[in-house]
Amino acid sequence: MNTMKKEFDEMVKLCEEKVEEYGERASYFMEPATEEEILDWENKTGIKMPEDYREWLKLTANCQMCSTIASLVFPELVQPDYLPEDYVLIGYVIGDGEVLCFSKNTRRYVRYFEGRDNKEYNTFIDFLNNVKSLIKGEVPKIKFTDDDIKEMLAELEALEKGEIGN
Secondary structure, eight states, rough: OTTHHHHHHHHHHHHHHHHHHHTSSSSSEEOEEEEEHHHHHHHHHTTOOOOOOOOOOOOOOEETTTTTTTTEEOSSSSSSTTSSSEEEEEEEEETTTEEEEEEETOOOOEEEETTTTEEEEEEEHHHHHHHHHHHHTOOOOOOOOOHHHHHHHHHHHHHHHTOOOO
């Protein structure tokens, strides 16, 4: 039995509920990947997919949820040059260039944007729960460390001095 079926059904239902807000074509869920397609990709790349992501692919190999909130894809054989060597691109988040990857080594999921890890998830369900919150319009709690604040202040100071952005 596919452990992702409940998550998939919830996501489809949520997207259907948002048709009026996002439009008829804002969400789609394509055909599933077969076990043979998944094994073929793994054999050609030498990379083992995380089990929960494999289960998702067996429900839909490519999907888009509420326009640009998130798109999930079957991974390409060749990964983009801008990604760290450890990452495999499996989706796009918020339509601004942020991507979702899984780590070949840690098996965790990472939202990666402009050369930085933005957020890490232990499971694919954790990521899906984040997408559900975005679709529902829930505001995430933002936590900044002292180092984050120092970095932002230094960047602001450099911007004010005209050292960056020109």
